[in-house]
Amino acid sequence: MNTYWSKKFSGPLAEYADGLRAELSSLDYSPSTVTSHLALWAQLSRWLEAQQLAPAELTSDKIGEFLAERRQTHRYLYTIKALAPGLEFLRRMGAVPDVETMAEEESAVQEIERRFRDYLLAERGLAEISATTYVVRARPFLADRERRGRLDLESLTAADVSDFVSGWLPGLSKAPARSTVTALRSLLSFLHASGVVDKPLAPVVPTVASWRLAGLPIGLTPVQVHSLLGACDQATMVGRRDFAIMTVLARLGLRAGEVAGLTLDDIDWRAGTVTVHGKGNSDEQLPLPVDVGSAISRYLEAARPSSAPGRALFIRARAPYRALNRKSISTMVGRAASRAGLGTVHAHLLRHTLATDALNQGASLDEVGQLLRHRSRASTTIYAKVDQHRLLQLARPWPTSGDQR
Known part of the structure; x- marks a missing residue:
């Protein structure tokens, strides 16, 4: 190991530092990116040492605790995605539990978004990019329904939908507003079809005012x-x-x-x-x-x-x-x-x-x-x-x- 990383790495993951560096380099990361990721792993190794934990005890919960602490001091490389390449390497080495046990727990909002996306692709036949856009546009509505860590959709009423639309759409320009309305109608149709809500609320969503063919397509010379x-x-x-x-x-x-x-x-x-x-x-x-x-x-x-x-x-x-x-x-x-x-x-x-x-x-x-x-x-x-x-x-x-x- 070079002198720099021999000083930075301490704790139970120090013996894997060279392997981690080789793994990251094999993925064609730039030298600066490799350095940033190694710094992340060096911090995790020190954290394990402070917690008196072995690599075999690096479970999903422990990773969550570490990342929560890192978010307090860093603005990048603070998600499970950042750790994924290194975790895969350590799994192959038999140092940490299987990757499947380390997946971030899916939140209620993420579960609905995943099911909604599957519905759009399988039932509606939308293209990947369109399904992704619908999910992104509907996300603020789902976030608005998340109460104290719990996603409340069962008590959803027409008034709730109207309140959200009247509060959210005025801050959007015409194209995003129309896209949001379309996505919200599709989401409400999905929620009713899947039995999450007992009433068809899609018709409650109003239409964004627009005039077809009002614009002028201007091209370049x-x-x-x-x-x-x-x-x-x-x-x-x-x-x-x-x-x-x-x-x-x-x-x-x-x-x-x-x-x-x-x-x-x-x-x-x-x-x-x-x-x-x-x-x-x-x-x-x-x-x-x-x-x-x-x-x-x-x-x-x-x-x-x-x-x-x-x-x-x-x-x-x-x-x-x-x-x-x-x-x-x-x-x-x-x-x-x-x-x-x-x-x-x-x-x-x-x-x-x-x-x-x-x-x-x-x-x-x-x-x-x-x-x-x-x-x-x-x-x-x-x-x-x-x-x-x-x-x-x-x-x-x-x-x-x-x-x-």
Whole structure:
């Protein structure tokens, strides 16, 4: 063991310090992350020593006690998730009890959230990202029903639902408010269907006021798209990955969640197609343009981590290597836009850009709907507002006076 850690590690876990360091390094953590995790384990070893406990006595309850103390002095690495890699190593060494006995006890709220998520996936057929969004949006309501550590749903009334909605929704903007209302209705339907509440309370949730097609889809100009792509430094691994992602967004019009869901197996290089996993668990094949394929191949050849597990196409640049999610992709686009001086740009704006450009080049609304893979023509109707060629045909001449005196 190096001199630094020989001083830091004391107590019953000191003999495993070298093994812990090797285990964390094998997971491709950065040196600084390995150091932080070793500091966590050094503290746990000292805590065990102070408690006069052996590693074999490191039960779920004892881990909970340690983490509760750590939360008082640290703002990171204070959950069972942070200990998971080390616990797995120590379990293999036979030093601590099986991992199954160390799982954090599921709270009442977590149990309902898990069952609700399973219901959305199995009964409603929602996609993973949609089910996760519903659970997150419904979480404040469940937290509001938690009384003194107990989740009270049995006594839930229509008045309780109305009180929560009237108190919570005014603090949200339109899109999150609508999403919360939808999630809350689904949660209440689930609670009634599963017998947790005896009355159907979903109809109590009011509708958020909104006007369909009131907005105007504004896209980027070709120069702005070029600037956005140019903001990715392709001399770096991150830059090549980001350039490939934004090329996919701009040329194929995919949603951020659809880009996050792409796998290595979704690209058929021989046929020149890519399979997109869209809304409602639908799978559709799209042509793979040459520039998109080139951007992806450059990323795969020189930027995608070779040790990354799984088959996800776009991966985090730093360990632990895992697939990017919808939020991280949208954040990446926003950062590139900031570097390009374009202000606030979300990933979905590139989808709008593709649609408006297609219309301005003469495509019909039906063709744009097919391009965006809309299930309903109504979803494409909003783009009629930016159909410059057809709107010009409807414009009437500006009235002028015939009297020139």
